[in-house]
Amino acid sequence: MTLWNILLDTLTQGSIYFLIAVGLTMVYGILKILHIAHAAVYTVGAGVGLAVFRLTGNFWAALAAAMVVSGAVGVLIYRGVYFYMLDQPRIVPLITSVGLFLLMQDLLQKPYLMGPYQHAFPAQDVFPSLTLPWGTVPSAQVMILVFTALTLGVLYGVFTRTRLGLAWQAAAMDRDMAGAVGVNLNRAIALNFLLGSALAGAAGVLVGVFYNSVYATMGDVPSYKAFVVIVLGGMGSVSGTVAASFLLALAETVLLSSVGYVLPRDAIAFLVLILVLMFRPQGLLGR
Amino acid sequence: MGYLVSVMTFASIWAVLALSLNILTGYAGQVSLGHAAFFGIGAYTSALLAVKAGWSFWPAFVAAVLVTGICGALLGLPSLRVRHDFLVLATMGVNFVVVAVFKYVDFFGGALGIVGLQKPQIFGWTLRGWGFLALAVAYLLLTLWVSDYVRRTWAGLAFATVREDEDAAEAMGVSVPRFKIYAFAISAALAGGAGSLYAHFLGSIFPDHFAFVESIGIMSMVVFGGLGTLRGPVVGAFVLKILPEYLRVVGDYRYTLYGGVLVLMMLFQPQGILGDNSWLWKRLQALYARWRPGPQPRPTSRALSAANPGDDPAPASRSGRVNPGERTHESENS
């Protein structure tokens, strides 16, 4: 594996991890809920995107529809379920979240939705591939990298330049205090779910195109990895999540290309998670 | 008839799983979403000993219980460092790693699993059908006895203190790490026995039988019935295991049911349908009190409700409680 390939793989995988994990991080930052059902939202995004793409043949419409529907599902989960358990011990929303995840994923596997099959998502040629002096970036990867760069820019702007971003940061520091000083918490949290879930939906479409495959259980692996990312990134810190996403991707890529295949990538990630939880519970990048 | 017997056998095995998780989560307060890993370790231990070493069921069963208990103590180590929701993440991780080992390490048979297990024999007579059901029920009864016994011991009291407040438990002389490991070991050992029964009942096992979704299923049985009680996990397991077998609609939506049960119970009745303060359990107690001649059923509530005898339907819940805002006698004088 050349250095170029390692770099490209790391950037692509890291971008995917980031797009999925950022929603989880934002939810954890404000509500301290480990939102496992986020994985199902990601799959919903991929499914909706594929359905719209098949109907219209237009990738952009598919991406937009995926983001809208996923965002709506996220807000629905908040207003319909978590909203009623904000004062309960943290374990209550967590168990609920696991239940929601199982429920949604089981429904997605029904024949009238996605069924137990893999579906192709043939939208690879939306972007041109990019030829650089060091090598070529295939079009699907160009798409992922461009989208991630845009998202990073938008998120940075929202967090630093808008009242909403300030409200999120205030709520993440102290929810009651933020409410007391006039932050409209319900709106801020709902928008938090909307944005995080929409990004997960977009990630679903991008991953579906990248691997040319969409299926009901596609949320399993990346979502568990997203937990590894938010734990590594210091629980609730968006900048930590960015760093942790690319770090995990780099570690995995290097490990796989040098050591080879001992355990599947996912088991390695989970071993890392257990060890980090035990020995650096504040996260690798936490203080 | 054969179908019913087999369904009841599965339900009994799952009742054991639910009861064993209940010791860990209901007694000691350590929420685990990786219980299927212990189920799997028991099943694989028993199956490997039978297939590779030619052991018969009984010693393999005992070995499965012991090995899984030891694994439980080891895999419980994360609980010494992380609490609450991060413990849940760690137990999920344990589940994934264990299944990955079963799946990708050749020694464990890989994705093809282990096949060709014999049914247990006793005095030359093979236990199948009703015979195996009797064995499973016997093990369920043993698990019930263990659960009840543990709850009444000093260790059971120590588990409760760890669940309620770890600092206060330490201040009472309870070594929190020691009792967390005890809880993991006991819970895992019982689940390991269930795994052994399961392997020999089916005759073949595969890694996916012990996946994360199964852990969620076990948790939903405990939560549905009532965490911390003995009746709850048993009833939860039988209802949630039998329902999908006989209602076609439910069978197709088995995992939707498990997931939905978790969500609905957490929203509306977190103590479970048969928990101590649940709506249904209070009704049942009231009914029992009415039908039963003579004094009130529960000795503790009898002492407290002596002042207002008569038709109080749930004495324990009313008179056994002091209003949090209520002042003490001395303060009323001031």
Added chain:
Amino acid sequence: MSPKTADVILETHRLSRHFGGLRAVDQVSFQVRQGEILGLIGPNGAGKTTVFNLISGFLKPTAGTIHFQGRPIHGLRPNAIARLGIGRTFQIVKPFSDLTVRENVLAGLGHDLYPTLRALREHYLRPDAVRRADRILEVVGLSEYADVRAGTLPIGLLRRLEIARALALEPVLLLLDESAAGLTHHEVEALGALVRGLRDQGITILLVEHNMRFAMGLCDRIIVLNQGRILAEGPPEAIQRNPKVIEAYLGHSGRVAHR
């Protein structure tokens, strides 16, 4: 100050605990003598509760030593220290809410068994254990609540339950962390009588107090902490007249004048 080693049961030597740059407890040396009621007072943030947490093992010292009955106990886990005979209460009460009041006390009575395998065999609702628990509940005045779930008790009773649980350890030394906080005047008086009674039974008492009048009236000796260091030490009358103490308090909050 010359140590009379014979009757010293607890001794700290240059005990320090830093949190980052903050020296919460800084080179604190003092002795607790057999049979006394020793008060640890000081303004908010003086390091009183940190000293308690160091003695009871909930925090590890950054430097310094703690000896209990001649034995070093710094570095032991809290449960081991509790089993040696140091009982403590918590300022923010930590009842086992789901257990009955009697079971809360029984939990302390098991302290000898927890490290042994007998803990896994023996039932805790034994008549002798229940009798002992009920006797302790009588001492603190909680008998009528024995079968009540602890989580439903009001704060005044929970503070007594904290003491009852600590007594179940059969302590040589009892650490009381602001047991009078949030109590009414009459409850405070009853608490004072209870503490004196325990001392008369031979239990040595070290208490952290915010309530000045209560501490002055109850303690044989008082140590004043300020910003992690010992400011003054002596009998209550001397402490009340000590200009450094008056300044520290008035400088911080003027609490002496009001309480």
